[in-house]
Amino acid sequence: MKTKFAIFMATIALGLTTSLSAQAETRVTFKSAKTSSSYYQMAVQLAEAMKKGSDGEVIVTVEESQGSVQNVMEAAKRPGNYVFTTPPVLVKLAQKEIAMFKGKGNPKFSEIRALFPIPSLTMHFVVRADSGITDFAGLEGKTMLIGKGSFGAKEGTKYLKLFGLEGKVKQAGAELNAAVAALKNKQIDGFVTAGSYPAPNVIEAAASTGVSILSLTDDQIKQTKRTRLVIPAGTYTGVDKDTVTTSLPVVAHATTQMDDDTAYLLTKTFWTQKENLGKDTAWWNAVTPKMLENVYGKLHPGALKYYDEIKADVPEAIR
Template identity: 60%
Template sequence: MDSSRRALARGLFGGLALLAAVGLAAETARAETRVTYKSAKSTSSYYQMGVQIAEAVARATGGEIVVSGEESQGSVQNVKEAAKRGGSYVFTTPPGLVKLAAGGKAMFEGDDTAPYQEIRGLFPIPFLTMHLVVREDAGIDGWDDLAGKTLLIGKGSFGASEGAKYLGLFGLEGKVELADAELNSAVPALQNGQIDGFVTAGSHPAPNVMEAAAGTGIKLLSMSDEQIALTGRDKLVIPAGTYDGVETDVATTTLPVAAYATAAMAEETAYQLTKGFWEAKAEMAETAPWWDAITPDLLAVLGAELHPGAARYYKEAGIELPAS
């Protein structure tokens, strides 16, 4: 073969290779759907749940859906961003906030509520559990002992607003010094003696509470049935031994949480997300026991219409859907 023919052959081969590479890249781009999962601060159990869900969905879909976790400042922010994030956005929040947003009430007063009407449910996740963590040597055995102490409740999150509410309900408003800091600084501040305690809301066992217990002696404050009734929340008991050094049951409050998308999400994407979650739930529970409590019965707490893709999976799986 003369040099001109060899050059032509090389050119044709190179062109075909380039076309093949471009075609493969285009096919990969078509097959891969990217989703943002916005949950909570990186120190919380809910962020860890998001990591688990991302890995589970990637395995279940053969990499066709790529879920990227995004840190959040709290559930209110998650809901507000649903109005502008489009069809690739998944977020977690208590169902009560979805209802408030749809009605333009409380922290959503003055917002355009039309985008909030487009929020759609996917699946429940482990419920929020309120923790009030105090240093063992702070002389705090009950809520009344918090008077004159320094407490960190954080900012902008459900735990922060709930903690402030409880201080008011239990006659402690103005009697407790609130540290002006974010929740992610709570553990080192507790260990360094800068604060006497902190409030956090996360599924138990909560990573930041485990970290605090590992680094210093802690107590968890329990609530009486009367106090729990005042909060209007459901009662939950954290079993003794859940955290190092906490050898008694702790009565506290809990609140449902779920994962949501919007009507802008493609039906197939919502279907695959929901299917991947439920098919991986048992495996996730092997390393994180909080998943054991999640069952299809909890779909009734979502407080929003199911996404058609999620509803399609539940029907295929023979899961009876709540009338709502």
């Protein structure tokens, strides 16, 4: 009888321990990007960093996405601890019900709140070091691989038009994944890519061929209506001066359905783990609290609590 009672009490104790353990865990769904993209890789890195930095208190499940528009649309219907990445401009478009969100408005879009910035999509106009090209005017008559369909391809085509080069630059009919080999074999003079710097394909091209990266003037940046960004000298082998280019900021968001304690924990864990993230992959090193100025709308109150604790310079408009 005593043995049965002991087993019974042990079972209750085990169940209670398991229950308390489950309650201690904060489970988060992280909607990212296509599995083939660098942003999906970032999401996986963030999930690992959150688990490590919170001693297992935060468990992040990464979900594939077809893109930022889908991420924003799902914010209107996903409950609880839903985190997603998107350029802040899409939050603006959703809340104003314009462009791709026309006719798809939802009051819940007003409940989107920012947590922390992640690496920006950064434009790279890469040319062979021996091509003699030093500025955009020098692209006239040259062959560039721009690719199709991607953000970088669309931006690259737009910039050529803005800078008076439409129809004056030969475009190689190949996919972007062929760019490094084509550059090395001198089949092209350069290529256009957008990704968080340092971009893997630019690293490879710089190491194997030698490249230059074109800088934009202040007037050109103004024409693009994108965010100015400087890629520091030495980021890529052989590129020994700063590169002034454009970027599309990207931010991790939640909604007001996430409680303040969870938002605080996620934000604090991100920033305390960022140095370790940067040791593993250099693109995290470009992320700083200054990038909070790219946020559209408001910070989550839990995130704001952390930024105030570390005395970050938070723009008044996003408080």
